[in-house]
Amino acid sequence: MAAGKPWLNFRRKNRTLLTALIVCFLFFYTRQRSDFTTDIPSQHQSTLYCSQNTIAKEVLVVLRTGATEVLEKLPVHFDTTLRCIPDYAIYSDYEEEIEGSHIHDVFDELSQDFKDSVPDFELYHRLKTQGRDGLSIGGTKHDGSGASGSLSNPGWKLDKFKFMPMIDKALRHRPQAKWFVFVELDTYLMWSNLLEYLSKFDAEKPYYIGKQMYIGEVLFAHGGSGFVLSAPAMRRVSEHWRAHMVEYNQYTIEQWAGDMILGKVLKDVQVPLLWAFPHFQGDPVSTLDHNITKIDRQPWCYPAITYHHMPEDEIRSLWEFEQEWQRTHPRDVPLRHANVFKEYIQPYLGKERAEWDSYSVNPEFSKHTLKDGEAHTSFEACRSACESNAMCLQFSYSTSTCLVSSEVRLGRRATLQCLEYSAAASKCDKTEEKATDTGEGSLGAVRSGWMVDRLAKYVRAMDQTCNDHNIGWIL
Numbered sequence: 001m002a003a004g005k006p007w008l009n010f011r012r013k014n015r016t017l018l019t020a021l022i023v024c025f026l027f028f029y030t031r032q033r034s035d036f037t038t039d040i041p042s043q044h045q046s047t048l049y050c051s052q053n054t055i056a057k058e059v060l061v062v063l064r065t066g067a068t069e070v071l072e073k074l075p076v077h078f079d080t081t082l083r084c085i086p087d088y089a090i091y092s093d094y095e096e097e098i099e100g101s102h103i104h105d106v107f108d109e110l111s112q113d114f115k116d117s118v119p120d121f122e123l124y125h126r127l128k129t130q131g132r133d134g135l136s137i138g139g140t141k142h143d144g145s146g147a148s149g150s151l152s153n154p155g156w157k158l159d160k161f162k163f164m165p166m167i168d169k170a171l172r173h174r175p176q177a178k179w180f181v182f183v184e185l186d187t188y189l190m191w192s193n194l195l196e197y198l199s200k201f202d203a204e205k206p207y208y209i210g211k212q213m214y215i216g217e218v219l220f221a222h223g224g225s226g227f228v229l230s231a232p233a234m235r236r237v238s239e240h241w242r243a244h245m246v247e248y249n250q251y252t253i254e255q256w257a258g259d260m261i262l263g264k265v266l267k268d269v270q271v272p273l274l275w276a277f278p279h280f281q282g283d284p285v286s287t288l289d290h291n292i293t294k295i296d297r298q299p300w301c302y303p304a305i306t307y308h309h310m311p312e313d314e315i316r317s318l319w320e321f322e323q324e325w326q327r328t329h330p331r332d333v334p335l336r337h338a339n340v341f342k343e344y345i346q347p348y349l350g351k352e353r354a355e356w357d358s359y360s361v362n363p364e365f366s367k368h369t370l371k372d373g374e375a376h377t378s379f380e381a382c383r384s385a386c387e388s389n390a391m392c393l394q395f396s397y398s399t400s401t402c403l404v405s406s407e408v409r410l411g412r413r414a415t416l417q418c419l420e421y422s423a424a425a426s427k428c429d430k431t432e433e434k435a436t437d438t439g440e441g442s443l444g445a446v447r448s449g450w451m452v453d454r455l456a457k458y459v460r461a462m463d464q465t466c467n468d469h470n471i472g473w474i475l
């Protein structure tokens with residue numbers, strides 16, 4: 001018995017030692033591994049997968065925002081996209097700290113005379129003197145900013161003035177950076193694809209890359225879709241702006257969109273725009289028609305870099321999808337729009353989806369397909385109407401309204417059906433009216449459905465459009 005004890009103790013000690021060794025090993029192993037991956041507290045995944053592209057540290061990502069929207073829209077980025085981005089700066093109309101990040105006042109170096117003389121700076125002055133209380137005017141809080149804001153929104157009025165000081169400050173913030181990437185808080189950036197793309201260019205040359213857009217004669221990169229400037233382009237813009245500040249300030253007062261004003265300066269310094277649609281594009285993942293053609297290009301075969309008008313829940317779910325892609329494609333295989341459609345969107349597209357609006361807003365097609373009015377009587381009748389037209393791929397139904405479409409969209413969770421959609425603003429312009437009388441909530445139970453067999457054919461047909469000319473990067 002007495003002999004048994006030391007033996008037991010020895011075993012126990014040994015086991016403790018072994019356990020300690022394993023713990024140590026695991027500890028150092030994970031520490032080593034954290035060059036590649038980092039443990040994160042999340043319910044869904046425990047490991048972070050970020051691009052290993054070496055140019056990551058040569059890129060500064062600049063987020064442009066305003067006090068009216070930043071509290072609502074910034075935090076999701078700390079949880080998602082920004083976790084893989086080593087270097088970023090946030091510029092706003094109000095200086096503050098959010099979750100430990102400094103938000104810079106983009107206007108702090110702008111001439112006081114100019115700020116005092118332009119009425120659009122009223123909100124800025126109020127924020128300066130009253131802090132966040134300055135946001136409430138007569139009890140009304142003005143939320144929202146960015147291009148989707150209305151012209152009467154004081155946050156949006158300030159937005160156009162931010163672009164030039166933002167360029168100038170970003171360049172001084174990271175004078176050694178080779179690339180500067182500009183996004184808004186409702187822009188989704190596929191970081192890994194972006195790095196892969198930028199690594200194809202010679203960063204010593206001036207580049208201006210983004211989703212092309214015109215206002216009048218001026219060609220520019222749309223701000224919400226995100227755009228990129230190489231360091232030489234940044235320096236040209238900054239020097240030119242500093243030398244002609246009075247003229248450009250006046251020009252900014254006369255125009256309404258800051259991204260367009262920047263486009264004008266780039267034109268003046270002779271840096272042409274590289275039209276980067278569909279890498280950079282203006283729709284959210286939920287309403288993008290993957291069979292749209294712009295400048296003779298369709299998204300399908302190309303790698304995706306940006307989405308715009310992304311609400312928080314879509315940012316989160318796309319991020320999780322992108323993480324899964326990174327996990328299963330460790331060598332930075334580009335994520336193409338076709339992959340997003342087949343692996344992220346298509347699994348949602350079933351025969352019926354309740355409280356879901358597929359954005360089947362295709363007025364001409366609906367008018368042509370729903371001639372007899374029968375389709376509006378029920379969900380099933382609506383489906384039959386879609387089935388009867390071989391081109392029909394999806395439909396939505398709510399409260400005696402059937403809409404059908406030959407375009408495919410994921411859509412989003414909704415209680416009210418979208419009746420009119422603005423492709424330009426990528427948002428719903430008109431929804432069905434809310435039920436106000438009964439309080440029953442019987443109205444607005446939007447349901448959607450897809451022609452699942454036809455979608456399989458759609459995917460095959462789209463895949464066949466990919467060839468040597470449109471599967472690569474637009475250089």
Ligand SMILES: *[C@@H]1O[C@H](CO)[C@@H](O)[C@H](O)[C@H]1NC(C)=O
Nearest residue numbers: 291292406457458459461462
């Ligand atoms: C894509 O759109 C074009 C033009 O609207 C249409 O002719 C074509 O059939 C569509 N492709 C698929 C696979 O639906």
